[in-house]
Amino acid sequence: xxxxxxxxxxxxxxxxxxxxxSAVSFALNDRPGVxxxxxxxxxxxxxxxxxxxxxxxxxxxGEGAATVGLVLARPARTLGVESFFLRLVSGxxxxxxxxxxxxxxxxxxxxxAECEVYRRWWAEHRxxxxxxxxxxxxxxxxxxxxxxxxPAVIIGGLESGSADGAAEYPAISELRTDDAGAMAxxxxxxxxxxxxxxxxxxxxPELAHTRRRTHSLREAAGALGLTEVRSxxxxxxxxxxxxxxxxxxxxxxxxxxxxxxxxxxxVAGLAVATERGLAVPGDLAIxxxxxxxxxxxxxxxxxxxxxxxxxxxRRAATALLALLDGEPAVHVLDERPRLTPRGSTVxxxxxxxxxxxxxxx
Amino acid sequence: xxxxxxxxxxxxxxxxxxxxxSAVSFALNDRPGVxxxxxxxxxxxxxxxxxxxxxxxxxxxGEGAATVGLVLARPARTLGVESFFLRLVSGxxxxxxxxxxxxxxxxxxxxxAECEVYRRWWAEHRxxxxxxxxxxxxxxxxxxxxxxxxPAVIIGGLESGSADGAAEYPAISELRTDDAGAMAxxxxxxxxxxxxxxxxxxxxPELAHTRRRTHSLREAAGALGLTEVRSxxxxxxxxxxxxxxxxxxxxxxxxxxxxxxxxxxxVAGLAVATERGLAVPGDLAIxxxxxxxxxxxxxxxxxxxxxxxxxxxRRAATALLALLDGEPAVHVLDERPRLTPRGSTVxxxxxxxxxxxxxxx
DNA sequence: GTCGGCAACTAATGCGCTTTAGCATCGAGT
DNA sequence: ACTCGATGCTAAAGCGCATTAGTTGCCGAC
Numbered sequence: 197x198x199x200x201x202x203x204x205x206x207x208x209x210x211x212x213x214x215x216x217x218s219a220v221s222f223a224l225n226d227r228p229g230v231x232x233x234x235x236x237x238x239x240x241x242x243x244x245x246x247x248x249x250x251x252x253x254x255x256x257x258g259e260g261a262a263t264v265g266l267v268l269a270r271p272a273r274t275l276g277v278e279s280f281f282l283r284l285v286s287g288x289x290x291x292x293x294x295x296x297x298x299x300x301x302x303x304x305x306x307x308x309a310e311c312e313v314y315r316r317w318w319a320e321h322r323x324x325x326x327x328x329x330x331x332x333x334x335x336x337x338x339x340x341x342x343x344x345x346x347p348a349v350i351i352g353g354l355e356s357g358s359a360d361g362a363a364e365y366p367a368i369s370e371l372r373t374d375d376a377g378a379m380a381x382x383x384x385x386x387x388x389x390x391x392x393x394x395x396x397x398x399x400x401p402e403l404a405h406t407r408r409r410t411h412s413l414r415e416a417a418g419a420l421g422l423t424e425v426r427s428x429x430x431x432x433x434x435x436x437x438x439x440x441x442x443x444x445x446x447x448x449x450x451x452x453x454x455x456x457x458x459x460x461x462x463v464a465g466l467a468v469a470t471e472r473g474l475a476v477p478g479d480l481a482i483x484x485x486x487x488x489x490x491x492x493x494x495x496x497x498x499x500x501x502x503x504x505x506x507x508x509x510r511r512a513a514t515a516l517l518a519l520l521d522g523e524p525a526v527h528v529l530d531e532r533p534r535l536t537p538r539g540s541t542v543x544x545x546x547x548x549x550x551x552x553x554x555x556x557x
Numbered sequence: 558x559x560x561x562x563x564x565x566x567x568x569x570x571x572x573x574x575x576x577x578x579s580a581v582s583f584a585l586n587d588r589p590g591v592x593x594x595x596x597x598x599x600x601x602x603x604x605x606x607x608x609x610x611x612x613x614x615x616x617x618x619g620e621g622a623a624t625v626g627l628v629l630a631r632p633a634r635t636l637g638v639e640s641f642f643l644r645l646v647s648g649x650x651x652x653x654x655x656x657x658x659x660x661x662x663x664x665x666x667x668x669x670a671e672c673e674v675y676r677r678w679w680a681e682h683r684x685x686x687x688x689x690x691x692x693x694x695x696x697x698x699x700x701x702x703x704x705x706x707x708p709a710v711i712i713g714g715l716e717s718g719s720a721d722g723a724a725e726y727p728a729i730s731e732l733r734t735d736d737a738g739a740m741a742x743x744x745x746x747x748x749x750x751x752x753x754x755x756x757x758x759x760x761x762p763e764l765a766h767t768r769r770r771t772h773s774l775r776e777a778a779g780a781l782g783l784t785e786v787r788s789x790x791x792x793x794x795x796x797x798x799x800x801x802x803x804x805x806x807x808x809x810x811x812x813x814x815x816x817x818x819x820x821x822x823x824v825a826g827l828a829v830a831t832e833r834g835l836a837v838p839g840d841l842a843i844x845x846x847x848x849x850x851x852x853x854x855x856x857x858x859x860x861x862x863x864x865x866x867x868x869x870x871r872r873a874a875t876a877l878l879a880l881l882d883g884e885p886a887v888h889v890l891d892e893r894p895r896l897t898p899r900g901s902t903v904x905x906x907x908x909x910x911x912x913x914x915x916x917x918x
Numbered sequence: 919g920t921c922g923g924c925a926a927c928t929a930a931t932g933c934g935c936t937t938t939a940g941c942a943t944c945g946a947g948t
Numbered sequence: 949a950c951t952c953g954a955t956g957c958t959a960a961a962g963c964g965c966a967t968t969a970g971t972t973g974c975c976g977a978c
Contacts, residue, residue: 203680205934216958221936231956248680252616253934256963261613262681263661268643282629282642286664298683300624301662303647319564319609320623321964322659434850463854470856489795490851493824495831566964577928582966592926614964617933682934921978928971933964940959947952 204245213241224249251298255321263298264516265323269310269330270303279459279488280505281329284351287509288327295517297324307332311340318344325516327351331404338368347519351512352405353527369515369525371508374532375405378501379412379455381535382483383420385499386453389543391481393424395444395451397437397461401429409457409485424449430461437461441468445480453481453541459488462498466540482540496539503533565606574602585610612659616682624659625877626684630671630691631664640820640849641866642690645712648870649688656878658685668693672701679705686877688712692765699729708880712873713766714888730876730886732869735893736766739862740773740816742896743844744781746860747814750904752842754785756805756812758798758822762790770818770846785810791822798822802829806841814842814902820851823859827901843901857900864894 206220213220215234222229223238230238255261266288268281285299292299300323304310314337317323325347328337331354341348342365353372386394396413398406410427417425428444430436437456441464444451456462462484466476474480476496484491487500508530519525567585571578576595583590584599591599616622627649629642646660653660661684665671675698678684686708689698692715702709703726714733747755757774759767771788778786789805791797798817802825805812817823823845827837835841837857845852848861869891880886 203682203934207934217935218937218959219957222957225936227937229956234956246676246680248677250617250680250682250934252613252622252682253963254936255613256611256617256934256965257936258963259936282664285662286631289664296677298661298678299663300659301646302660303643303650315607316609316657317659319607319611321564321611321613434854460850460854463851467854467856489821490824490854493795493821493828493851495828564964568964578965579929579967580927583927586966588966590926595926611964614933615966617935617964618966619933620966919978921976923975923977925974926972928969930969931967933966935963936961938959938961940957942955942957944955945953948950 203250204247205250206247208245209238209241209247212245213238260324260520261322262296263300263323264292264325264327264513265300265302265314265317266327266329267302267304267310267313269305269307271305280486283505284329284509284512287506287511288513289509290506291510291513291517297517307337311337314340314344314346318346325349325520327512327516332402333404333407335404338365342366342368347516347525349512349516349519351508353529354404365525367519367525369519370527371512371515372527372529373405373503373508374529375408376412376415377532378485378535379409380416381532382455382501383413383416383422385535385537385541386455386481386483387420387422389453389481389541391451391453392422393449393451393453394422395454396425396427397440397444397454397456397465398427398429399432399457406457413455424451426451430457432458432461434460434464437464438468441465445469445472445474452479453483455483455485457485459484459486459490459498459500462500463490463494466494466498477540477542481542483535487536491538494540499538499541500536501533502536503531564611565608566611567608569606570599570602570608573606574599621685621881622683623657624661624684625653625686625688625874626661626663626675626678627688627690628663628665628671628674630666630668632666641847644866645690645870645873648867648872649874650870651867652871652874652878658878668698672698675701675705675707679707686710686881688873688877693763694765694768696765699726703727703729708877710873710877710880712869714890715765726886728880728886730880731888732873732876733888733890734766734864734869735890736769737773737776738893739846739896740770741777742893743816743862744774744777744783746896746898746902747816747842747844748781748783750814750842750902752812752814753783754810754812754814755783756815757786757788758801758805758815758817758826759788759790760793760818767818774816785812787812791818793819793822795821795825798825799829802826806830806833806835813840814844816844816846818846820845820847820849820859820861823861824851824855827855827859838901838903842903844896848897852899855901860899860902861897862894863897864892 206217210217210220219230220238223235224242251262302313304313328348329351331350331352335354347367350370353370398410400406413425413427428440430440454465456465462482466482469476469480476482482498484498484500487502491498491500567578567581571581580591581599584596585603612623663674665674689709690712692711692713696715708728711731714731759771761767774786774788789801791801815826817826823843827843830837830841837843843859845859845861848863852859852861
């Protein structure tokens with residue numbers, strides 16, 4: 197078995213450059229105390245040897261682990277089609293790469309396990325900061341991370357209420373999604389198409405954004421004088437999406453438009469509608485929250501709320517970098533997603549009015 | 558700004574337990590040299606203090622970084638619906654969790670960047686081993702990792718040819734997918750349904766498994782005396798899947814069955830068929846390689862090749878753990894995925910024979 | 919009764935790096 | 949001429965752990 201090549205250390209560089217180790221350290225970290233000539237020479241030797249600082253040694257001497265963590269708490273069952281995360285992570289990495297930060301990623305079953313991971317990572321000195329996803333109502337994680345002194349960015353934002361721009365915790369930022377604005381744009385869109393009865397097939401009720409969307413639907417509908425709106429919560433799965441669709445369609449006064457909290461359920465809902473002989477968009481309009489290839493592959497294509505998930509991740513990571521640099525925590529609102537109309541919602545004039553039954557009062 | 562609580566160290570434990578630091582180290586690492594009583598006492602103190610070994614310190618004293626790496630080389634554009642990876646990673650973590658190993662995850666644009674990441678991780682001492690995905694024809698990565706002395710598991714396996722069980726590199730294992738067996742089962746299934754002209758909408762041509770599948774299709778078809786089979790390669794996107802579908806359907810003698818290398822393209826292909834007025838499965842049978850919610854949400858449901866991706870990831874991680882323990886590299890063949898028939902392929906008797914045109918000669 | 923040998927520990931070293939303290943050297947100021 | 953203060957460097961300590969080389973105390977063997 198061939199031995200692995202030894203990694204070069206600053207000692208090797210020092211020897212080759214004919215200086216002390218500390219001089220090398222100064223030179224490579226842009227610290228004063230070395231002449232420009234020496235600095236340049238050391239740099240060249242380091243380059244030539246392919247030297248990279250050992251993160252372990254750096255971490256040990258107090259520099260931090262050069263790593264941020266991201267834990268995804270999802271039961272394995274729910275990991276279905278999840279285009280969101282990979283794109284988010286991809287964006288995150290773009291921002292992290294500039295600082296050569298690594299991303300420690302873990303999938304766990306639930307939030308309790310997630311908290312354990314945070315504790316362990318903290319004690320093990322593994323991460324400098326965290327990206328927290330799927331914020332929940334009365335979320336215990338920000339408090340925990342604050343007490344551990346780990347900077348973090350809450351991706352998605354916590355509650356709807358405290359949009360004050362002030363930080364509750366000194367080292368925990370929030371990147372909020374504009375759920376209220378997005379929901380308003382959906383409701384407006386549907387209203388203008390003539391819809392008066394709207395159902396919202398939501399995701400997990402404990403998630404903060406589910407609560408925000410549910411709340412915003414009621415607000416937006418109220419502003420337009422609509423009373424026949426309802427939200428039903430699910431676990432985001434196609435099965436529950438289909439079941440919820442059947443439930444709302446079985447209503448005495450069924451909705452003429454359904455808003456789904458993810459693409460998977462929207463597609464499942466479309467299947468249910470087809471199964472029942474309901475024409476989409478003629479008898480039922482469908483809107484999906486979050487676009488993906490699914491929304492484009494169906495017949496008709498599904499009107500969807502499009503956001504640039506990569507950019508979202510990039511902004512979240514950038515916010516974390518700012519925290520790591522010691523800047524104060526911020527609460528920022530992300531840009532509003534755009535509603536992209538497709539075949540599943542169509543102006544009244546173009547829809548099959550002839551049926552008469554298509555739209556509510 | 559509140560200071561973060563100090564992490565307990567082995568020194569704290571030593572002080573509280575009234576022994577030396579080395580005794581603590583021995584006690585906690587199950588090394589001889591301490592009495593059972595002392596060992597127990599030290600353990601209790603450690604527990605009480607919530608002590609966890611600092612990975613940085615461990616790594617520095619030669620114990621490895623307690624981390625494995627996984628790099629995904631995909632242009633951001635291609636990160637569409639990718640249920641496979643999250644499930645794979647989820648499985649990987651289950652196996653890693655037992656040893657408290659972390660997973661360093663990175664998304665990059667291409668294989669060149671991937672290799673750079675490997676080099677950097679090696680130099681930075683960040684990982685003990687790697688999981689390599691998307692193995693390619695004439696892949697440079699195994700050679701690189703071997704020269705760096707980093708153990709690795711090639712997920713999916715390299716070439717079809719060298720099924721000799723022997724390892725080319727001493728610390729690089731392969732977990733092969735049984736593409737040949739799976740393709741044979743698909744072809745058999747279609748053959749028994751009466752199909753004689755089969756098209757294969759493949760993925761990226763440079764991927765090893767694409768080559769294996771393409772090759773296996775020819776083999777399996779040849780064994781049954783079928784000559785009218787073809788493979789078309791794509792980038793896995795819905796767009797190219799649809800385009801390839803149109804291309805093969807435009808053929809003078811179009812296929813009566815299409816096998817898609819992923820679920821996204823299969824759904825896109827179904828949409829194309831519907832668009833053209835082709836009945837599925839009457840006029841065209843569709844098989845998807847890899848199941849997901851997509852295949853279940855369409856009408857008809859898509860016959861798919863189902864594999865337990867979580868278990869696959871678990872096996873890969875387990876193979877890596879074995880390597881890290883110093884066991885020799887192995888080349889193992891993973892279990893054959895099961896073909897799950899759904900509405901998109903139906904026995905001849907049940908399909909719309911009346912049309913006559915449904916099946917080829 | 920002495921000594922080898924073992925059990926149970928402690929002391930000390932090193933991993934690769936950052937950082938503080940220390941040490942020459944040199945030019946400028948008085 | 950001698951000091952002062954930069955400047956450019958080296959020596960050494962320390963981060964938290966594993967590990968190797970002692971060090972003690974005790975028991976059995978001779």
